[in-house]
Amino acid sequence: MRTLLIAILLCCVSVAANAESGHGGPKMLNANVDLGNTESLQRGAKLFVNYCVSCHSANYMRYGRVAADLGIPEDVMKANMMFTTDKIGEPMQIAMKPTDAEAWFGVTPPDLSVVARSRGPDWLFSFLNGFYLDPAKPTGVNNIYFPSTAMPHVLAELQGLNRAVFETETQHDVEVQVFKQFESERPGTLDDTAYRKATRDLVNFLVYVGEPAKLVRYALGVKVIAFLLVLWIVAYALKREYWKDVH
């Protein structure tokens, strides 16, 4: 029994140590999204339709559902947020043909319906904050979290463009380039804080798209607690009524 306990303890310690050291890549940023924040989800949806659906679809999500879940009036949705269709019941598809996309980028931009679940919010947030200038690439940019990605920096007008500073370090007798920091080459329309906020909203929206039922569960949770509270009051009053004669 004691050996088993020690083994479990050692396992935990090594898992924690691994998490601490990462996998040698750059440190992941913390997305810190808040699904309860409807305004953030609305801003994220707006960014998504303006900057992402030209290349990526979210085939498992319909415009009508987004409008209903996020409290966006249908006419606002139709007028300002639907560029690929005029039917509110349609899924969020792209206008471009997948074969064209492949010809332009060498790879089809993947559907983003469940990307928040496959990659995780922190990775998405880091990725959107990880672009830097790299003249050797066809898109002119590279990404420290997704090296040699075929995706252009589509949010460059918001963030501006960064240079990445790397330092050469020797790890296990091998020289490696380690990312140190970004330096701004050209500012965008948003400053650092506002860009982080915008990308956090966008990731928040992608988390919602990945599991829309989460919002329903949150709303249901509050109702269940309210119901239990009322039930408790009634049950307590009943108990007092029954015990009145006994005392």
Ligand code: HEC
């Ligand atoms: C001009 C076309 C284009 C636009 C616009 C675009 N992307 Fe991409 N995106 C791509 C391509 C191409 C890839 C595939 C990259 C690769 O595999 O190297 C990609 C990959 C991704 C991935 C990685 C998916 C995975 O799991 O591998 C994510 C996440 C992503 N895009 C998010 C976004 C978001 C969010 C937006 C909107 C802000 C956006 N993209 C806008 C072309 C685009």
